[in-house]
Amino acid sequence: MNQRLERWLPALAVFVIVLVAWEGLVGAFHIQRFLLPAPSLIWTTFWRVLPDLALATGYTAGNAIGGLVLGAALGVLVALATARWTVINEGLMPFAVAVNAMPIIALAPILNQWFGLQNPFSKISVVALLVFFPVMINMVRGLTQVSPAALELFRSYAANEFIVLGQLRLPNSLPYLFSALKVGASLSVIAAVVSEYFGGTQRALGQFISQRAGLFNFPEAWAGIVVACLLGLGLYGIVVAVERAAMPWRR
Amino acid sequence: MQLTDINKTFGGRGADAVQALKDINLSITSNEFVSLIGPSGCGKSTLLRLVGDLITPSAGDVRVNGKPAHEARLKREYGMVFQQATLMDWRTIRQNIELPLEVMAWSTDRRQARARQMLELVHLGEFERHFPWQLSGGMQQRVAIARALAFEPALLLMDEPFGALDEMTRERMQLEVLRIWSQTRTTVIFVTHSIPEAVFLSTRVVVMSARPGRISAIIDVDLPQPRNFETREDPRFFEKITEVREALRRDEARGVALRAATS
Numbered sequence: 001m002n003q004r005l006e007r008w009l010p011a012l013a014v015f016v017i018v019l020v021a022w023e024g025l026v027g028a029f030h031i032q033r034f035l036l037p038a039p040s041l042i043w044t045t046f047w048r049v050l051p052d053l054a055l056a057t058g059y060t061a062g063n064a065i066g067g068l069v070l071g072a073a074l075g076v077l078v079a080l081a082t083a084r085w086t087v088i089n090e091g092l093m094p095f096a097v098a099v100n101a102m103p104i105i106a107l108a109p110i111l112n113q114w115f116g117l118q119n120p121f122s123k124i125s126v127v128a129l130l131v132f133f134p135v136m137i138n139m140v141r142g143l144t145q146v147s148p149a150a151l152e153l154f155r156s157y158a159a160n161e162f163i164v165l166g167q168l169r170l171p172n173s174l175p176y177l178f179s180a181l182k183v184g185a186s187l188s189v190i191a192a193v194v195s196e197y198f199g200g201t202q203r204a205l206g207q208f209i210s211q212r213a214g215l216f217n218f219p220e221a222w223a224g225i226v227v228a229c230l231l232g233l234g235l236y237g238i239v240v241a242v243e244r245a246a247m248p249w250r251r
Numbered sequence: 252m253q254l255t256d257i258n259k260t261f262g263g264r265g266a267d268a269v270q271a272l273k274d275i276n277l278s279i280t281s282n283e284f285v286s287l288i289g290p291s292g293c294g295k296s297t298l299l300r301l302v303g304d305l306i307t308p309s310a311g312d313v314r315v316n317g318k319p320a321h322e323a324r325l326k327r328e329y330g331m332v333f334q335q336a337t338l339m340d341w342r343t344i345r346q347n348i349e350l351p352l353e354v355m356a357w358s359t360d361r362r363q364a365r366a367r368q369m370l371e372l373v374h375l376g377e378f379e380r381h382f383p384w385q386l387s388g389g390m391q392q393r394v395a396i397a398r399a400l401a402f403e404p405a406l407l408l409m410d411e412p413f414g415a416l417d418e419m420t421r422e423r424m425q426l427e428v429l430r431i432w433s434q435t436r437t438t439v440i441f442v443t444h445s446i447p448e449a450v451f452l453s454t455r456v457v458v459m460s461a462r463p464g465r466i467s468a469i470i471d472v473d474l475p476q477p478r479n480f481e482t483r484e485d486p487r488f489f490e491k492i493t494e495v496r497e498a499l500r501r502d503e504a505r506g507v508a509l510r511a512a513t514s
Contacts, residue, residue, distance in 0.1 A: 149337045152305055157354045158325045167350070171341045249341050249382045 015194040037219040042226065045058075045219040053208065057227055060205035063120055064192040064235065067127020068184055074128065076123030082136075083143040083169070093140065100133035117199040120243070131184040138180035142173025160182040178243040185239045189232035205231075252279040252302065252438065257311035257447035259297055259464075261415060267356060270463040271297045275311070277466060281405070284432060284439045286449035286456045288495065290503070295442045296410055302440060303329045303408050306368065316405060323405075327355060330399030330437070332409045336391035338383040338398075345370065345379040348398045355402060368395035378399025389420040391425065399437060407432075407439045414444070425452055429478055446499075450491045451478060458495060468498040 018038050025031070026038040033041060046053070082089040108126045115122035146168055154164050196206020205228055212221035244250075257275035262268040269368055271294045273352040279285050287295040300306045304324035313320035315328055323329065338347045348366040357365070370376050383391055392412055399407060409428075413421045425448060432439055443449050449456045450472055458468040472491055474482055482488055 019324065088398070147335075149333055150339075151337050152333070153331065153337055154354075155305060156303060156329055156331045158327060158353050159354045163354055167353070171339065174341075197325065247341070249343075249384075 027159075034216050034218050035120075035223055041219050042138060042222045046223040049220050049223055053205075053224060053227060055203050056205045056208040056224070057231060059120070059201070059203050060123075060189075060192050060196065061231055063123040063196075063204075064127055064188040064231070064242070066120075067124040067192065068131050068181075068188040068235070070124065070180060071128035071131025071188075072135045072184060074142060075132045075180070076139055078132075079136050079139030083140055084165075089144075090144045093137070096133055096137055097230065104130050104133075105191060109198045112195065112198050112200065118201055122199065123192055123195045123204075127188045127191040130191045134180040134183050134187075135177065138176040139173055141177030143169045146172050164208055170228075174247055177245070178239065181239045182236060182245075185235040186232050189228060189235060193228050252277075252316075252440075253312075253314040254278070254298075254302070255312045255314075257298070257301060257308050257313065259294070259301060259306070260309045272301070272308075272466050273463040275345060275464070275466055278471075279438060279440070281438050282436055283455060284429075284441065284453045286441045286443055286453040288443055288446065288449045288457060289459030289464075289499070290461050291444075292464075293459040293461040295459055297338065297464065298459075299408050299410050299440060299442050302406070303331055320486070327351070327402055328405040330402070330404035330407045331408070332392070332395050332399045332412045334411045334414045336388075336395040338391055338394060340383055341380060343380050344375065344386070344394055347383065347394055348401050350398060351402050365401055366397075369401050372400070372434070373397045373427065374490065387420075389416050389424060391426065392416065396428070396431065399476075400431065400437065403435070403437075405438065407437045408440045411444060413448070421448070428452065428478065433477060446492050446495050450474075450488065451482065452496060456491075456495055458498040458502070460499075460506065466500045470494055470498065 023038050023040060026036060037045075082092055105126065109128065111125050111129075112122045115125060132193075143165075150168055151164070154168060159167075172249065193206040193209070196204040197210045202208075202211070205224060209221050209224040209228070212218070212224065254275050254277040256272070257272055259272040260270045267382060275298060287298060289295050298305065301308055302315075302320060304313070304320040307321075315323040318326070318328075338344075339348050339350065342350065342372065345363070345366045348369050349362045352362040359446060367376070367379070370379060373396060375390060375393055375397070378386065378390070383394070386394065395412070413424050416424065428439075429452060438451075441449070453472050456470045456472060457466055458470065459465065459468040470491070474485065474487055
């Protein structure tokens with residue numbers, strides 16, 4: 001326990017120093033609250049708007065998680081299909097890698113119109129699209145990048161392709177998968193919030209932030225932003241916890 | 252095991268084709284411990300993989316207990332140990348040994364009992380629930396050997412299994428392999444770079460030469476069994492080592508002369 005604390009102490013110290021400095025600078029230079037509110041103001045504002053904020057966060061979290069699960073599931077399925085039939089793999093991978101490098105978030109307004117602004121699926125689809133590509137690419141790598149010595153070993157056992165898939169390729173791909181899921185967890189919150197900037201129900205975190213900012217109500221907007229950050233961290237933390245449970249052999 | 256007129260060429264028929272093996276004929280009876288030794292590129296690893304049906308010969312015939320190599324592989328008559336232990340990180344030591352038994356659809360009880368038995372054989376009983384990363388290189392190789400022998404193959408193929416280990420661990424492992432060999436009575440084909448290792452372990456040493464890979468000499472090692480640290484000090488041990496070394500040097504000289512004559 002003490003060892004853990006020691007590791008986190010420097011980061012904690014930096015965090016506290018930044019907060020204190022922020023508070024101090026705002027006070028010392030009398031920075032207007034509509035430019036940059038002090039942490040203390042954000043704190044008090046947070047408790048004031050909690051009911052609305054909680055509702056909005058619940059909606060956005062649902063979209064983020066739904067999109068994350070959907071994108072990841074599709075990514076794994078497509079990866080399994082392309083790893084099995086390498087012809088598809090060679091045709092698809094270059095495109096997948098290229099699309100992954102593009103700002104998919106730019107499609108958010110279009111997807112909003114396709115499915116309707118009020119329909120949560122318009123937001124979930126953006127998240128799923130963003131999560132799909134890194135998961136698929138990483139999963140394919142994990143399934144195909146097995147050591148030749150291991151493949152020789154299974155050949156010496158006269159094992160069929162299914163056994164090689166289940167006993168070698170799938171376990172080998174788990175670290176790759178979780179690496180992509182960690183990226184996906186952060187991306188999912190970003191995608192959910194940003195896609196909400198373009199419209200839709202007001203009980204959404206993205207709308208909460210953009211509307212308050214539009215009215216120059218920055219303390220409330222910041223409260224929303226802080227919650228969005230915490231949501232992203234929370235999802236990331238959940239993925240890390242699942243990873244530890246799924247791969248108990250890691251040191 | 253019988254190798255008849257084995258030839259293996261890599262790279263097709265073009266100018267880049269490399270003849271790895273030429274006219275190999277070798278016969279090995281059961282319970283033998285045969286080493287393959289030779290300079291790099293003499294095809295000893297290729298030959299081992301041909302025996303194990305991991306690659307197919309360009310010409311010639313490999314038979315194990317009367318069956319073609321391919322059939323023998325499908326009947327799981329080979330156990331293989333490579334230079335890297337190639338253990339599955341996500342399985343415990345016992346589960347790693349159970350891997351071939353799972354592939355062969357043994358029942359859970361039978362698998363576990365056999366895995367525990369093999370662990371005892373290689374003196375790693377207390378590490379049943381450990382993971383590979385927790386074991387040293389030598390211990391991992393012992394697990395690989397236990398895994399290779401778990402299903403009692405007729406033939407144990409080893410490709411420089413101790414290459415990555417330090418000298419002292421190597422000597423200990425050599426004694427281990429001999430002990431296991433005498434207990435299980437498998438036939439062993441062992442590829443090595445080390446002349447003392449080949450002589451210490453084997454009943455016969457097959458000396459190979461390169462370009463193209465050929466068998467240049469087969470030397471009987473009639474040192475007494477069981478071999479132990481006393482064997483290492485026996486003057487006959489050194490005589491045999493010299494015999495193998497001379498055979499290797501003769502090939503080298505022949506190769507140099509040949510190249511000088513044709514250039």
